[in-house]
Amino acid sequence: MAEAADIIASKASIDAFHKGAFYLKQPKENGHRAGIDAMLLASLVPEDPSGRLADLGAGAGAAGLAVAYRSKMDVTLFEKSPIMAQFARQSLQIEQNLSFAQRCRVVEADVELSGQARVAAGFEDNAFDHVIMNPPFNEAGDRKAPDELKAQAHAMSGDDLFEKWIKTAAAISKPQSQLSLIARPSSLQKILTACEGRFGGIEITSVLPTQNDNAIRFLLTGIKGSKARLVMRPNLIMHSDEDGARNYTAIADDLINGRAFLCRS
């Protein structure tokens, strides 16, 4: 833990999100740094949500806090890594976050637990009105992550990662509550299979760098217990490629800055 303390003390940055609406303390060079993915994930939570939100694998808390500051939700950040959980706790102590930090808490626990061990670790059954997740995505064959902390954040812990994460999401969700996640296209089949019998009314939005690119991510929402059919939404295009400037499109800029929400159809 000497190393962990070292990272937290000297190699951290405090970064503004949503143009200063909230701040995040996170590792500067090592570990998983939050960014666009977390903001897109937060944009899946409707404009005026209420009740309790669970952020599974929260890291330093970017997505969860992006919902907390703009709503009245009680937010629980579940994070397995002691170092990242410590960053999340420190994020909650940042002065600019204090107005909503009292509605947020950090639970240091492994999303892949099941049964009594899961409940004992702090995952309450049928407790949450909305679950969000940005599951780890390094797959066999990916280039090795350059440092151990990042590897831990990104590594697939096995072929059944999505099954375990979505099983936990279903267990802690109230009936009719919404699951929202962001993932890579290569995980689509495993995620859909894990949702089967748990979350229905699945809606999928592909995220494309520009309008002619293949998707780099997809956004998915589902409703616990719903029998509604799967829906494929129009692409979300991140960058207009006019003039080669790679500016954000208006909708992408609004979504990642908390000014718009990717509503279900």
Place this chain on the structure above:
Amino acid sequence: MAEAADIIASKASIDAFHKGAFYLKQPKENGHRAGIDAMLLASLVPEDPSGRLADLGAGAGAAGLAVAYRSKMDVTLFEKSPIMAQFARQSLQIEQNLSFAQRCRVVEADVELSGQARVAAGFEDNAFDHVIMNPPFNEAGDRKAPDELKAQAHAMSGDDLFEKWIKTAAAISKPQSQLSLIARPSSLQKILTACEGRFGGIEITSVLPTQNDNAIRFLLTGIKGSKARLVMRPNLIMHSDEDGARNYTAIADDLINGRAFLCRS
């Protein structure tokens, strides 16, 4: 069969496809009439294909013939319905189709057969360079199809329809050959699951009526035995909605008229 003969004799039409490049005899009022779906399916077969093509659930043969006329492929149309198979055979006798009809044949057989029964019915193992399919899509809860022949063409024969169809596709495909299909978004999960371990390098294109609509279909290709990751391609937008005219977009018009092909990335 009196009724069937009646349909064929008096209630059939002969329709031009690809602006007269080939013709199709098909039921006029009853049964499944081929259209845009079949043409989009055919557009998934690359520009200059060779070898043997299997069209599973071919109906009157629209998709298979759309490939046959523009290539040198040998095309086998597999169709379970005796009436629709008869339409396919009659389509091959239409004068305008004679230049390529000798490379086409109709096999009246059920795609859902397996094992020895499948082989005995005419599905040769490891024989085809490309398999195309537009599987039946009526699901429980859909409004009942208004006539029996159409119901037969559209009806899900059970939850494992896609498993059976894609299993047959894999059995009759040569290694590294391509599967191409068109289906409804609600079938996405079942189709991806059926492809697992059989067809990899899956590429998915959502088909949207206009750019702001949800998808009504998706196009999927995969390569037998490939381990490549799933790819989500940019949307295919069918209609430009300028002026409310609902004209086809340039790319959609090219694809459904055989002037362009939806290449794999």
